[in-house]
Amino acid sequence: MSWFGFAGIFAAFFATHSIPLRPAFKSPLVAWLGRRWFGVIYSLLSLIMLALLIHAAGRAPYVQLWPVAEWQYRVVQGGMLVVCLLLAMAVGRPNPFSFGGWENARFEPSRPGIVRLSRHPLLLALALWAGLHLLPNGNLSHVILFGCLATFALAGQSLIDRRKRRELGDVVWQDMHNEVARASLLGAPLSRTSTALRIAAGVALYAFLVALHPVVIGVPAG
Template sequence: MLNLIAAASFFLLIHLAVSGTRVRDALVGRLGANAYMGLFSLVSVAGLVWLGFAFAGAREAIDGAPIWSMSAVTHGLQFLLQMVAVLFVVVGLATPNPTSVRQETVLDRPQSVQGVLRITRHPFLWGVALWALGHLLVNGDPASLILFGSMLALALFGTASIDAKRRRALGGKWDQFAAQTSNIPFLAVAQGRQRLDLGEIGAWRILAAVVVWIGLTLAHPFLFGVGVLY
């Protein structure tokens, strides 16, 4: 379990204490943007691999009943949350977004706020947050609490971290974009700062998300040893 705690702490640390802070700015200034991105990507992959193996080892070592177990209600909620999570992730990755890596030039377009960005400027991270929350509902063992809890924290705090990083780098252009969008899904729409236009999302993005969701659902028992449909 200590190995899992260390892995989760490391993964959180490199993203929240380095990637979105002035530490990153200093490293980019010293190493250059390309070298920093390459090094950070390598460290992130290594941290993710460590986290995966540590989680598997911790679950095998745990002996005893979980803090809570899956019920019919939480199973249904988890199923729905994963649908929405995959939708946010896939559509978010397929939509030009100035919060994404090396896509800051989106702000130079006449209309930078389109599609899912009208709902939230961080669709990918909110997808990760919903994915983690859904898994927490049905996995009450300590190892799962550490893994999915850390992913939930990373996704939620990561949105604020990215906002701060973009504000430092882009100044007024970012402020204008942020004024038209919201971090929390649908908040800008509810406040009248943005209008909802589902047609802008694009049918092909939604179809791609559905295909990915079906694929993950069917492959889940083979990849992770746990069925989703039962």
């Protein structure tokens, strides 16, 4: 694959992630599909485009920037467990501060769960995933790929903050933010059973990704 082909897929990736979220497009789509189905379809499209982008990076011309070392894989292995736990603790939970929140009316700022650590745990997980994968992928196409995705995830947090402040109103957003900031980092969860199940799901996801990595990506995860 040429650099032009790689750039074209990159442009398509960002277009499919940004355009459907613009109010002019999102509002009619949500009205037609419903909020739940819009979220499902958007998530599937995002995963498909991400897989295509990763495949394109592997087919782009190889230009080495730094050598691969064993310690890099060890860091990725440990860090990816954190990423999987973040995802497990964040998916399907109320979070009025970010995208992907589920039943946000049930959100309790005094017991915010993972939101106490980050208002945008899914974007934090994406940034960590991309940053970790920079280490053992020191060639130009993968540095562009993972560097841009990490930057996209980090910059997206401030963009979503501004959008949510407009939607909720400055006073409501700031009051919730202040109450979340006062909550304990190690406060009692709303449900110990649910928390234990989510931790187990995160560990299972990690094991699944390790097993699937050589099948999907073509190289073992370490």
